[in-house]
Amino acid sequence: MKGKDQNTEQVILGAAVEIFQSKGFAGARMQEIADKAGINKALLHYYFRNKQLLFESVFKSALGQLVPEVSKIFNTDLSISEKVTQFVAHYIPFVNQNRYLPVFIIQELNNNPEFSDQFFSNHKLPQTEKFKNQIQEAVEKGEIRKLDPDQFILDLFAVVVFPFVGRPLMKTLLQKDDEGFDDLIQSRIEHVTTMLLNSIKK
């Protein structure tokens, strides 16, 4: 393992991230990745053997960026409203910096069911049990309105992730230009936190 070695591998990976995330597995071209990395196509195969394996590296690192922090937040001893606040405040800026990430993950999981099943049997997603129980207890104690914890977690991810995934559509629907939509994203942390907490009040 030489220094140069590591370096080229990282350069390739960086280029592959960009291409795969913006075009998807099927739409990506090895030639385009090589061009972006400033190296030759043959080198891609030297380092990653084939397109599928290169893709899997990218996919794994994509999901790896999202998973650990969710785990951490969900499994602390914070209150529900603090967890919601932290989750929103952390993920909206993060996804905003990595806009292609959610569409990429979602589209590959949907387009390749076999890969997706196999992937999830080999990689762990965050544990949500603790957070679910916490919500259930709050319901039973009458601290929040009666609701299904699973539904609330769906809502949480929905309002955080969807604006990025549905950006082209919603941008047009709401008649925003890029700047206008970015403004919306900026104000969204506060809006979403308030809206989620309001939605579970009694």
Place this chain on the structure above:
Amino acid sequence: MKGKDQNTEQVILGAAVEIFQSKGFAGARMQEIADKAGINKALLHYYFRNKQLLFESVFKSALGQLVPEVSKIFNTDLSISEKVTQFVAHYIPFVNQNRYLPVFIIQELNNNPEFSDQFFSNHKLPQTEKFKNQIQEAVEKGEIRKLDPDQFILDLFAVVVFPFVGRPLMKTLLQKDDEGFDDLIQSRIEHVTTMLLNSIKK
């Protein structure tokens, strides 16, 4: 225009919908569409000239299924809560019957920015002005809490659409099997309506 003509065209279109919607433009194969339609590859070109045009037919009809009803609901004289209720009650079952639709639309819009820009300059999306003004007025009258109408519309689409788009991910995250996740969808109409209306209360 003979009867047979129409028929074959429809059969092809039906097959193309299935393949394009589950694999995306880049991942779809003309051969696979032909097989599913039970006809020959050459016929696809006879009817639709090339892959791009066939795709555009599918895409247009996909969006066409979603747009008109949104327009109708948003532009009636119903109250905000009635519009929310109708929107949710109509779209969740519809999307549930057409599960690939949202991911398909979203992924193609994201992967092909040029196509998407061009598409939207030629096709109209629902007008949201009336609904936005209605929300704004309700805020000013103090009937609901202070919020940005754009944010609320984002929330509305988010909580309705996201569970379908993020299904593979959320299914795993919430540790549901297919049946369990379907149950969640079933109860979602009521949950989402309550949650949205609750979220805008003062």
Place this chain on the structure above:
DNA sequence: GTCTATAGCCAGATAGAC
């Protein structure tokens, strides 16, 4: 209108020199 056969291209992958 529908088929078979094939042209022509392009992308992923490998061989082999340096």
Place this chain on the structure above:
DNA sequence: GTCTATCTGGCTATAGAC
């Protein structure tokens, strides 16, 4: 470790028979 050149297969698209 990196390159050029090339093989091989697969895919869109067309030609042409029926």
